[in-house]
Amino acid sequence: MVGFVAGVATPFVAMHGGRWILAGAFLTLVTVVCDQIYPKLAARAGEQSRRSRVFVPLAARLVEMAWLYGLWKLGVPAGVVVAAGGLTLMHEYVRARGQIAGLRDVGIVTLGERSMRGWVVLAGYSVAGIVALASTFYSGGMVTGIVTIATTAWLLLAVLGFVQLAIVVSTAFKRE
Numbered sequence: 001m002v003g004f005v006a007g008v009a010t011p012f013v014a015m016h017g018g019r020w021i022l023a024g025a026f027l028t029l030v031t032v033v034c035d036q037i038y039p040k041l042a043a044r045a046g047e048q049s050r051r052s053r054v055f056v057p058l059a060a061r062l063v064e065m066a067w068l069y070g071l072w073k074l075g076v077p078a079g080v081v082v083a084a085g086g087l088t089l090m091h092e093y094v095r096a097r098g099q100i101a102g103l104r105d106v107g108i109v110t111l112g113e114r115s116m117r118g119w120v121v122l123a124g125y126s127v128a129g130i131v132a133l134a135s136t137f138y139s140g141g142m143v144t145g146i147v148t149i150a151t152t153a154w155l156l157l158a159v160l161g162f163v164q165l166a167i168v169v170s171t172a173f174k175r176e
Contacts, residue, residue, distance in 0.1 A: 003034025007063030011070025014125055021143065022129030024070060025122060031063060032118040057092065060114055064088055067121045068151070074128065075144030076151045084151055087158035088117065094165055103172045112161015117154055124150025 006027040014024025042052070065085060072081045091112050099107070128146040135142065 003031040003038070004059045004063060006034070007031035008066045010063075010125075011066050011073060014070045014129075015073035017074070017143070018132050019129070021074070021125055021132050025125035025129050028067070028118065028122045028125055032115070032122055035060075035115065035118060057096075061089065061092065064114070064117060067117075071121070071124065071147050071151045074147045076148045080148065080151050080155060084155040084158055087155065087162055088112070091158060091162045091165060094162070094169060098165075098169050098172070103169060105168050105172045108164070108168055110161035110164040112158045112164070116157050116161075120150050120154045120157065124153075 010024045010027040010031070013027060014021045038056070068081045068085050072078060091110070095107075098105075124147045127150075128143045131139070131142050131146060
């Protein structure tokens with residue numbers, strides 16, 4: 001719950017620019033750390049509940065859409081944001097449908113995974129926040145450029161991850 005709240009709050013803090021971008025980076029860090037801790041806690045507690053199997057991925061997608069909204073508010077072109085979000089949703093959809101179809105191989109880790117997206121957003125907000133603080137005058141263009149590079153990196157990882165997953169799913173169906 002902490003990671004979800006921090007993730008959803010990120011864009012509403014970071015979009016104010018300047019030092020607030022670093023606050024957004026901190027909130028992103030909280031979310032990324034919670035993402036790393038939650039599976040370990042769930043494993044200790046035993047099997048995941050059916051409820052968490054539905055709502056944890058939903059919360060993760062909502063946080064990712066919030067991150068993209070924040071990046072867009074900082075100046076990333078809408079096309080890059082929509083493409084990154086769309087490919088992310090397609091990646092997760094194909095994985096979920098593959099699991100429903102009984103494919104075991106779709107659990108592989110790809111380049112487009114949530115953890116990678118989180119680290120990319122964290123890097124983007126962190127570097128943009130440092131630049132916004134370090135410059136003697138606020139340079140919105142530099143901040144926009146930095147977060148655009150981060151979002152483009154997300155998009156490229158999403159493309160590569162989706163291709164990896166599509167190959168695995170295709171191969172798994174051929175073996176049946």
